[in-house]
Amino acid sequence: xxxxxxxxxxxxxxxxxxxxxxxxxxxxxxxxxxxxxxxxxxxxxxxxxxxxxxxxxxxxxxxxxxxxxxxxxxxxxxxxxxxxxxxxxxxxxxxxxxxxxxxxxxxxxxxxxxxxxxxxxxxxxxxxxxxxxxxxxxxxxxxxxxxxxxxxxxxxxxxxxxxxxxxxxxxxxxxxxxxxxxxxxxxxxxxxxxxxxxxxxxxxxxxxxxxxxxxxxxxxxxxxxxxxxxxxxxxxxxxxxxxxxxxxxxxxxxxxxxxxxxxxxxxxxxxxxxxxxxxxxxxxxxxxxxxxxxxxxxxxxxxxxxxxxxxxxxxxxxxxxxxxxxxxxxxxxxxxxxxxxxxxxxxxxxxx
Amino acid sequence: xxxxxxxxxxxxxxxxxxxxxxxxxxxxxxxxxxxxxxxxxxxxxxxxxxxxxxxxxxxxxxxxxxxxxxxxxxxxxxxxxxxxxxxxxxxxxxxxxxxxxxxxxxxxxxxxxxxxxxxxxxxxxxxxxxxxxxxxxxxxxxxxxxxxxxxxxxxxxxxxxxxxxxxxxxxxxxxxxxxxxxxxxxxxxxxxxxxxxxxxxxxxxxxxxxxxxxxxxxxxxxxxxxxxxxxxxxxxxxxxxxxxxxxxxxxxxxxxxxxxxxxxxxxxxxxxxxxxxxxxxxxxxxxxxxxxxxxxxxxxxxxxxxxxxxxxxxxxxx
Numbered sequence: 001x002x003x004x005x006x007x008x009x010x011x012x013x014x015x016x017x018x019x020x021x022x023x024x025x026x027x028x029x030x031x032x033x034x035x036x037x038x039x040x041x042x043x044x045x046x047x048x049x050x051x052x053x054x055x056x057x058x059x060x061x062x063x064x065x066x067x068x069x070x071x072x073x074x075x076x077x078x079x080x081x082x083x084x085x086x087x088x089x090x091x092x093x094x095x096x097x098x099x100x101x102x103x104x105x106x107x108x109x110x111x112x113x114x115x116x117x118x119x120x121x122x123x124x125x126x127x128x129x130x131x132x133x134x135x136x137x138x139x140x141x142x143x144x145x146x147x148x149x150x151x152x153x154x155x156x157x158x159x160x161x162x163x164x165x166x167x168x169x170x171x172x173x174x175x176x177x178x179x180x181x182x183x184x185x186x187x188x189x190x191x192x193x194x195x196x197x198x199x200x201x202x203x204x205x206x207x208x209x210x211x212x213x214x215x216x217x218x219x220x221x222x223x224x225x226x227x228x229x230x231x232x233x234x235x236x237x238x239x240x241x242x243x244x245x246x247x248x249x250x251x252x253x254x255x256x257x258x259x260x261x262x263x264x265x266x267x268x269x270x271x272x273x274x275x276x277x278x279x280x281x282x283x284x285x286x287x288x289x290x291x292x293x294x295x296x297x298x299x300x301x302x303x304x305x306x307x308x309x310x311x312x313x314x315x316x317x318x319x320x321x322x323x324x325x326x327x328x329x330x331x332x333x334x335x336x337x338x339x340x341x342x343x344x345x346x347x348x349x350x351x352x
Numbered sequence: 353x354x355x356x357x358x359x360x361x362x363x364x365x366x367x368x369x370x371x372x373x374x375x376x377x378x379x380x381x382x383x384x385x386x387x388x389x390x391x392x393x394x395x396x397x398x399x400x401x402x403x404x405x406x407x408x409x410x411x412x413x414x415x416x417x418x419x420x421x422x423x424x425x426x427x428x429x430x431x432x433x434x435x436x437x438x439x440x441x442x443x444x445x446x447x448x449x450x451x452x453x454x455x456x457x458x459x460x461x462x463x464x465x466x467x468x469x470x471x472x473x474x475x476x477x478x479x480x481x482x483x484x485x486x487x488x489x490x491x492x493x494x495x496x497x498x499x500x501x502x503x504x505x506x507x508x509x510x511x512x513x514x515x516x517x518x519x520x521x522x523x524x525x526x527x528x529x530x531x532x533x534x535x536x537x538x539x540x541x542x543x544x545x546x547x548x549x550x551x552x553x554x555x556x557x558x559x560x561x562x563x564x565x566x567x568x569x570x571x572x573x574x575x576x577x578x579x580x581x582x583x584x585x586x587x588x589x590x591x592x593x594x595x596x597x598x599x600x601x602x603x604x605x606x607x608x609x610x611x612x613x614x615x616x617x618x619x620x621x622x623x624x625x626x627x628x629x630x631x632x633x634x635x636x637x638x639x640x641x642x643x644x645x646x647x648x649x650x651x652x653x654x655x656x657x658x659x660x661x662x663x664x665x666x667x668x669x670x
Contacts, residue, residue, distance in 0.1 A: 030382035060546040061375045064368050064539065071538035072457075095375070100455035117455065124449055128431035129380050129411075177537045180564055182545045229546050232378040237499045238370055239547040241506045243570075245533040246367070249540050250571040256626060258537060267633070274640070281647075306644040309637040318564045320630040325568060327623065329575075330613040 029057075029092065029230060032131040037085050046165060050194055053225060055090040056167065056186040060231035060239070062096040067182060069098045070140035071173035079139035081118060082169065083125070083132040091167050091225075094132050097121055136167030143174040143262060145205045145215075146185030153218045156189045167225070178259045179315055189222040206308045208269045209276075251326065256319035266312050270305060277301045363491070363510050363531035364425040367543050369415060369466075370508065372429045373495045377468050380409045410434070412441060412467050412479070415493055416453060416460040424491065425534060427460055428453070440482050441465070464491035470498070472511050472526040480513055481524070489513065492526065506533075 046052040062082060069078055080098040084091065099114040122134065137159070139152070148156065148168060159166040172183040207215045231239070280301070412434045417426040430449050433442040450462060465483055467476065472494060483490045489512065496507035511526040518525075535543070544567065582604060588594045589601075 028382070030378050032383065059375070061371045063546060064371055064542050067538050067542040068368060068536070071536065098456040117452065120448070121452055124445065124452070125431075127445065128433060129376075129383065130431070131383070173538055176541055179560075180541060180567075181560075182542050231546060232374065234374045234378055234497055234499065235371060236547075237501075238374055238506070239543065241504070242367055242370065242533065242543065243547060244504065244574070245506065246535055246540060246543070247571040247574040249535055250544070250567055251575065253537055253540065255537075256630075302644045302647055306637075306641050309640045313634050313637040314560065316630045316633050318561070320627065321564070322568060323623070323626065325572075329572070330611060331615065333611045 030094070030232060032085060034131060037133075040086055044164070050188075050190050051223065053086075053089055053091055053165065053167070053188055056093065056169075056225045056227045057087075057090055058093045058184075058227060058229050059095065060229060060235050062093045063182070063184075063229060065096045065098075066138050066169070066171055066184075067173060067176060069096075070138075070142070070171045071177070073140055073142065073173075075142050075174075077140050077142065079137060081134050082136045082138055082167070083122075083130065084135040085132050086135070086165050091135055091165060093135065093167070093169075095130060096138060134163075135165060136169060138169035138171060140171050140173055142172065143265070144172070144208050144211050145175065146170040146172050146183055147205070147207070147215050148187050148189070148218060148222050149211070149214050150218050153189055153221050156187070156222070157192065160189060160191070168222075174259075174262050178255060178262055180255065180318065184227060186225040186227050187222045188225065206266070206311060208265075209272050254319070254323065256316070256323060259319075263312065263316065266308075270308055270312070273301070273305050273308075277305060360422060361512070361529065362423050363529055364423060364534035365493075365508070365510070365531050366417075366425075366427050367533065367535055367539060369426050369429045369493070370495070370506075373411075373413065373466055373468075373493070374497075376411050376413060376431050377409075377495070377497050380411050384409060410468050412465065414446060414449070414462055415464050415466055415491065416450075416457070417463045418459060418461070419463065424463060426463055426491070426493070428457065429466060429493075432465070441479055443482075462486050462490075464493065466493035466495065468495055468497055470496045472509075477513070477524060477526070480526075491529075 062084075066080065066082075069080060072078070078098065079101060080096055082093045082096045084093040084095070086092065100117055101114050118134070141147070141149075147170065152168065152170075156166070156168045159168075166188075168187045168189075170185050170187070175183040411431065413429050413431045415426050415429045417424065417428065419425070430453060432449070433445045434440075435442055453460065462483075464487065465479065472492065476492065480490060480492055492511040492513075494509045494511065496509075498507075500507070508531075510529045510531050512529050513524045514527050515522055516525050517523075585594070585600075586604065589596060
């Protein structure tokens with residue numbers, strides 16, 4: 001059974017933990033043990049090791065809420081809080097809720113305005129049976145990737161001083177829709193002056209030109225955590241059945257049409273970067289004796305541009321594939337009606 | 353108890369609501385039945401099995417959304433407190449929660465309430481009537497939490513209340529309505545992501561391509577299986593195994609006549625233009641790739657055959 005082998009390989013490669021699912025009726029992760037939590041809070045093992053928390057587990061519900069809220073903001077940054085608990089070196093996010101503040105990256109203590117909301121919400125939640133505490137905050141970076149800006153870094157460092165354990169999550173709803181997969185990142189900052197023991201290799205992502213300075217200055221001050229997701233047995237069951245209903249939406253989604261503006265923005269940004277790289281090349285021709293170091297930087301800039309353009313292209317081609325498939329499925333009937341003899345696949349390019 | 357609805361309202365349900373209700377139920381159930389620790393599994397299964405698993409709790413909550421004309425779209429939901437003594441929902445709590453949600457989602461208002469169970473009960477009508485002063489025709493969303501793998505349909509029912517005259521007395525009874533699942537693109541992607549637990553990082557272009565095509569493939573498989581069912585049905589009708597049913601035949605015929613979906617010159621032009629645009633982007637990316645490769649080649653060449661230029665001149669190397 002090739003598929004069984006393939007599944008086992010995939011599970012092994014992706015470290016799929018089926019421990020929790022061995023007894024599906026327990027859904028033990030949903031149980032809030034406040035005695036254990038209080039003990040953990042008291043011990044504070046994270047105080048000694050800035051790299052203590054390594055993993056994040058996000059529930060299906062929290063993910064859905066955060067993505068929907070981020071998307072509803074459009075091009076405006078939105079933010080909210082996450083509730084959950086800790087479990088060894090993992091932070092577990094059970095739920096999330098939105099905060100009524102409009103983000104404009106320049107507001108450092110946006111949370112000060114929302115404290116009353118937060119207190120009210122937490123109180124009502126505890127009454128309604130959600131016992132977890134706030135373990136972090138999330139906000140959106142619509143269109144410019146998942147990383148922490150300078151303001152975000154200072155906010156998070158403040159949080160990590162006074163509200164431990166705390167986590168920062170960033171979501172990019174525009175890229176999510178464009179790429180067809182969820183763009184999310186979870187971060188914790190290092191305390192001031194701490195140098196990480198080794199340089200972690202983070203996943204490369206395109207940053208628009210106007211934000212790249214902000215990104216570069218602060219990217220060493222925080223580290224990313226691994227994100228995994230979990231869901232209850234009832235959730236799994238419902239989601240399976242849900243698929244029976246929304247497969248139509250999968251087929252009918254048209255990412256090409258929906259993301260035209262975003263892609264145009266990306267391409268113009270790429271063009272600017274290319275111009276910058278070209279200027280740098282022009283200067284460097286004067287001194288081939290300058291040394292290999294400067295050349296390496298420019299090369300890597302052009303290589304980065306190449307990677308970015310490849311990424312944009314891949315997304316576009318995927319979108320086009322969907323369109324062509326739909327056209328073949330639903331529009332090719334007339335060809336088979338007209339010409340019974342030629343049963344070849346319809347080729348839209350040759351149509352006209 | 354529940355007849356078919358005739359109010360003519362169309363209901364649209366977002367997956368977020370479904371996950372909300374399921375999460376609420378799982379939480380409350382889990383708090384009531386704390387997990388058996390691995391140490392004394394054997395003992396508790398023998399002795400404590402009766403005590404541990406109480407009957408599934410009934411949870412209650414409120415659903416919010418918008419109603420535009422005849423379409424009711426349910427976007428979100430939140431929990432409510434149930435007061436068993438008065439058989440009603442805590443009104444002050446509801447108002448407080450509603451205010452909180454109003455601040456973040458100003459366009460949503462209360463559309464109804466939800467609960468857990470397999471069928472609408474008489475006592476639910478009491479709660480339903482209490483909500484009628486907030487919304488004159490609230491909806492009642494009922495989720496059946498029992499996991500039945502044979503079931504192919506979502507175990508969710510939406511009920512409305514209608515005034516029927518029974519035995520000469522006008523009474524409100526629950527009537528079942530049909531609903532569709534409505535989702536925005538972002539919601540669909542995250543639901544898809546969680547449902548199939550795809551690896552979250554991008555990986556290579558090959559895995560992205562595989563993921564994308566797998567999604568479309570499964571959707572087409574569903575379409576194919578549905579069409580096959582229809583086809584078998586029609587063949588059986590043709591053979592005479594099943595009595596003719598004209599209304600169904602009309603629907604199938606209208607479905608078949610809707611293909612091809614779009615057939616016009618303008619569509620073809622636009623489609624080809626989009627196709628060409630994408631090919632242009634691919635071309636541009638390839639040119640960028642090639643020029644980057646050329647640049648690297650030249651630099652490497654320069655570094656390798658550097659001897660001449662090191663002397664300071666800009667004479668041609670080699």
